[in-house]
Amino acid sequence: MAAGVEWAGLDRISTAERVAGILRDQIETGKLKPGTKLSEEEITTGLGISRNTLREAFRLLVHERLLEHRFNHGVTVRMVGLDDLRDLYQVRRVIECSAVRGVTELSDTARTRLHEAVLDAQDAAKEGRWADVGTANLRFHQAIVGMIGSPRIDEVMRRVWAELRLVWHVLDDPRTSFERYISVNSELLDLLLIGDFTRAEKVLKTYLTSAEKQFVAAYAEASHR
Amino acid sequence: MAAGVEWAGLDRISTAERVAGILRDQIETGKLKPGTKLSEEEITTGLGISRNTLREAFRLLVHERLLEHRFNHGVTVRMVGLDDLRDLYQVRRVIECSAVRGVTELSDTARTRLHEAVLDAQDAAKEGRWADVGTANLRFHQAIVGMIGSPRIDEVMRRVWAELRLVWHVLDDPRTSFERYISVNSELLDLLLIGDFTRAEKVLKTYLTSAEKQFVAAYAEASHR
DNA sequence: GCATATTTGTCCGTATGTATA
DNA sequence: CTATACATACGGACAAATATG
Numbered sequence: 001m002a003a004g005v006e007w008a009g010l011d012r013i014s015t016a017e018r019v020a021g022i023l024r025d026q027i028e029t030g031k032l033k034p035g036t037k038l039s040e041e042e043i044t045t046g047l048g049i050s051r052n053t054l055r056e057a058f059r060l061l062v063h064e065r066l067l068e069h070r071f072n073h074g075v076t077v078r079m080v081g082l083d084d085l086r087d088l089y090q091v092r093r094v095i096e097c098s099a100v101r102g103v104t105e106l107s108d109t110a111r112t113r114l115h116e117a118v119l120d121a122q123d124a125a126k127e128g129r130w131a132d133v134g135t136a137n138l139r140f141h142q143a144i145v146g147m148i149g150s151p152r153i154d155e156v157m158r159r160v161w162a163e164l165r166l167v168w169h170v171l172d173d174p175r176t177s178f179e180r181y182i183s184v185n186s187e188l189l190d191l192l193l194i195g196d197f198t199r200a201e202k203v204l205k206t207y208l209t210s211a212e213k214q215f216v217a218a219y220a221e222a223s224h225r
Numbered sequence: 226m227a228a229g230v231e232w233a234g235l236d237r238i239s240t241a242e243r244v245a246g247i248l249r250d251q252i253e254t255g256k257l258k259p260g261t262k263l264s265e266e267e268i269t270t271g272l273g274i275s276r277n278t279l280r281e282a283f284r285l286l287v288h289e290r291l292l293e294h295r296f297n298h299g300v301t302v303r304m305v306g307l308d309d310l311r312d313l314y315q316v317r318r319v320i321e322c323s324a325v326r327g328v329t330e331l332s333d334t335a336r337t338r339l340h341e342a343v344l345d346a347q348d349a350a351k352e353g354r355w356a357d358v359g360t361a362n363l364r365f366h367q368a369i370v371g372m373i374g375s376p377r378i379d380e381v382m383r384r385v386w387a388e389l390r391l392v393w394h395v396l397d398d399p400r401t402s403f404e405r406y407i408s409v410n411s412e413l414l415d416l417l418l419i420g421d422f423t424r425a426e427k428v429l430k431t432y433l434t435s436a437e438k439q440f441v442a443a444y445a446e447a448s449h450r
Numbered sequence: 451g452c453a454t455a456t457t458t459g460t461c462c463g464t465a466t467g468t469a470t471a
Numbered sequence: 472c473t474a475t476a477c478a479t480a481c482g483g484a485c486a487a488a489t490a491t492g
Contacts, residue, residue, distance in 0.1 A: 014459075014460080015459090015460065015461085016460090039476090040476085040477070041476085049460095049461080050460080050461045050462060050463095051461095051462090052277065052460085052461065052462075053460070053461065055478085055479095056281075056284070059281070059284065060284075063288055069478095073469085073470090073477085074476080074477060074478090075477095087375050087376060087377055088377070090373070090374070090375045090378075091375055091377050091378060094319075094320065094323045094327070094373060094375070094378065095319065097323075098319045098322075098323050102319070148315070148319060149315070150312050150315045150316055150319070151312055152312055152313070152316050152381075152385070153315075153316060153319065156377075156381055160377070239478090239479070239480090240479075240480065241479090241480090264457080265457075265458070266456090266457075274480085274481085275480060275481045275482065276458095276481090276482085277480070277481075277482090278479085278480060278481080280458095280459090281480095296458090296459085296488090297457085297458060297459075297487080297488050297489065298457090298458080298488090298489080299457070299458065
């Protein structure tokens with residue numbers, strides 16, 4: 001390495017992780033669709049890296065459940081099954097409801113994060129930026145989980161949402177599903193602001209259960225097509 | 226492959242995972258103590274494997290938070306900090322309490338698993354097998370978490386307990402802490418059997434909070450010695 | 451502070467076995 | 472059966488960072 005900018009030691013990143021980052025991005029933005037086969041040769045020559053390094057990147061993403069490793073069939077972008085989808089919502093119910101239930105007092109940071117997420121979603125909806133509605137909704141629920149204040153739980157949920165994005169990209173009907181988020185989230189925010197945590201938990205749980213049903217139905221139909 | 230009984234095709238395991246298993250065992254049984262540096266050369270020659278393979282095993286264990294990786298410094302057995310310890314108990318509170326709270330009816334499998342764990346712990350305690358008391362206690366709480374029925378949550382909790390074992394090995398005072406488990410667990414079992422889930426949740430939460438306090442205090446003292 | 455040895459990070463080429471077209 | 476593509480594992484090379492005398 002010549003007289004480079006020299007990264008300050010700490011945040012140096014391995015090649016494998018950089019490659020994993022590139023692929024992760026392509027998957028999360030939907031450029032690489034579930035089921036797509038990733039050819040070793042194509043990527044190694046395309047990125048100018050060795051097979052060994054690529055395999056390490058693959059391993060990282062398989063651990064994040066973004067890629068699937070079928071035995072001698074190579075690596076493919078993960079296809080989330082119906083069982084997985086149900087489990088993902090089960091995890092959301094357990095964690096998010098627990099977060100709301102455990103609140104004693106809404107912290108300032110939580111309040112602003114929730115508030116901003118709701119406003120952003122409304123703005124985005126007005127202008128028809130449905131993808132932005134989705135990310136704002138994500139931030140809203142991340143803020144809810146963040147109220148627990150547990151790094152480990154935050155990390156688990158990041159993975160859950162990464163998996164759910166795979167589902168959303170298969171559905172590609174952002175509008176109908178994302179519009180519901182807005183009203184539910186602002187209702188939740190109101191309940192949290194007035195301190196009615198019990199009712200907030202109920203609303204959240206009901207919403208998550210019905211969202212699960214909706215997605216399971218839509219996903220089941222989309223899958224066998 | 227000829228008519229081999231050997232591995233039945235599907236559950237073939239990679240060398241990296243086998244090596245990871247060996248190291249995991251050494252860590253979980255306390256033979257490799259937190260802070261120990263793992264030399265690549267030593268292990269590759271000791272186990273007769275290549276560096277690449279070992280590094281893959283390292284990667285797996287780093288992912289499980291049993292090993293720590295500092296760039297250009299290699300890997301060491303993870304040292305759990307006080308913040309981590311508190312977070313681990315926070316995760317237990319959220320998940321385990323949610324599991325108890327969410328029960329509508331105790332399933333047969335859950336009942337037998339809980340019952341057996343309590344009996345095993347009592348037997349082991351009578352004979353002074355404190356390590357076995359610990360594993361029986363672990364099985365009890367795994368059974369509680371299992372009531373949720375979520376593979377992802379089960380996996381998360383397996384990791385949580387693996388991290389907690391690192392703490393317990395630093396403390397090495399099994400008796401005083403494990404004796405409490407027995408009475409609390411059998412009380413919990415009774416409450417679950419009579420269907421008083423609300424009270425069971427309270428007992429569990431109280432226990433976990435007090436256990437956290439106890440361990441944090443003991444760990445803080447053990448650390449700066 | 452300096453020179454040297456050791457360790458780690460990265461990447462490559464290859465060998466063997468297996469599954470698929 | 473052959474050719475192809477992939478999985479796995481090994482050993483080696485070389486640069487960069489670190490430890491050591």
